[in-house]
Amino acid sequence: MSVSQRIASDDQLARLLQIGIVLEEVVEARAHHHSQSADADLDAEVETLLADAAEESADHRDRLESLISGLGVDSVPFDEIESLVDARYGRTKPEDFDGILYDQLCNEETAYKFYDDLIEGIEASDAEFSIDRDRLLETLRTIREEEAEGVSEVTKVMERR
Amino acid sequence: MNTADQYLKTIYVVQKQEDGPASTGSIADALDVSPASANEMIGKLEERGLAEHEKYKGVRLTDDGIVRARDALQTYCIIERFLRNVLGVEEFREEAHELEAVIDDTVADRLDTIIDRQPECPDCFDPETDACACLEVAMAPVESD
Numbered sequence: 001m002s003v004s005q006r007i008a009s010d011d012q013l014a015r016l017l018q019i020g021i022v023l024e025e026v027v028e029a030r031a032h033h034h035s036q037s038a039d040a041d042l043d044a045e046v047e048t049l050l051a052d053a054a055e056e057s058a059d060h061r062d063r064l065e066s067l068i069s070g071l072g073v074d075s076v077p078f079d080e081i082e083s084l085v086d087a088r089y090g091r092t093k094p095e096d097f098d099g100i101l102y103d104q105l106c107n108e109e110t111a112y113k114f115y116d117d118l119i120e121g122i123e124a125s126d127a128e129f130s131i132d133r134d135r136l137l138e139t140l141r142t143i144r145e146e147e148a149e150g151v152s153e154v155t156k157v158m159e160r161r
Numbered sequence: 162m163n164t165a166d167q168y169l170k171t172i173y174v175v176q177k178q179e180d181g182p183a184s185t186g187s188i189a190d191a192l193d194v195s196p197a198s199a200n201e202m203i204g205k206l207e208e209r210g211l212a213e214h215e216k217y218k219g220v221r222l223t224d225d226g227i228v229r230a231r232d233a234l235q236t237y238c239i240i241e242r243f244l245r246n247v248l249g250v251e252e253f254r255e256e257a258h259e260l261e262a263v264i265d266d267t268v269a270d271r272l273d274t275i276i277d278r279q280p281e282c283p284d285c286f287d288p289e290t291d292a293c294a295c296l297e298v299a300m301a302p303v304e305s306d
Contacts, residue, residue: 012259018248019264023271076248084247084275110271121263 006125014073024057025081070131108150115144166233173230182219234283236269
């Protein structure tokens with residue numbers, strides 16, 4: 001085992017980007033699950049928040065997929081992740097408003113932390129990747145910024161309630 | 162998972178394997194670092210009250226150290242299970258070791274929402290196989306590496 005925190009190869013980078021895709025898919029699937037939950041009785045503000053979150057995650061997924069296609073690695077099919085999320089959440093009781101917002105806050109915070117660590121790992125690495133390093137970092141920094149904005153938006157909605 | 166947590170996890174596992182204090186040599190071997198590096202980090206863990214080092218005997222984790230080590234081992238188990246059962250990675254042990262430094266416990270907690278982990282985790286971790294003893298191919302892998 002190495003205790004190095006660097007990202008040393010294309011394969012390692014691709015696997016981390018795949019994990020990013022899965023995290024985004026989890027956000028999409030959970031937002032979808034919350035929206036479809038018959039007992040949730042969501043108001044317009046939360047509905048819009050969830051719809052925006054799902055749309056943003058789909059966009060992030062596309063950008064990550066574009067990066068890993070340059071590394072010659074397959075993406076992770078959304079249907080598979082959605083069914084895994086459903087398998088875990090289909091059995092649970094419908095969440096209340098605070099639960100849904102809190103869940104969304106965790107999603108955004110986790111994604112921010114993931115991209116922040118990933119960017120730090122790439123910056124600390126002197127490995128040559130098959131994809132352009134500047135494009136890679138620019139894409140990830142943009143996504144990280146959007147996650148930070150997401151945290152701020154959810155926090156504002158929670159504070160108003 | 163930061164470097165300190167990787168050390169704590171390793172000391173915890175080596176202590177269990179050796180059924181007593183973990184020798185610096187075993188810790189260094191398990192982490193693939195020099196004994197000097199291991200000694201330096203063990204000193205830092207002692208300063209933070211997470212481990213106690215007794216000359217000629219080895220390292221023993223304190224109660225606080227054990228709590229953190231078990232959390233780190235749980236994070237590691239989540240990464241292994243996620244790689245094996247969700248991404249279908251055959252070489253999941255090697256990849257988990259490579260990725261653990263970059264995967265934070267908050268991220269692991271999110272990945273945990275789509276894997277079926279056993280309640281006894283991390284006691285199910287088997288040092289001999291370097292994997293969760295309950296780990297099996299519970300669902301069709303998404304990709305076949």
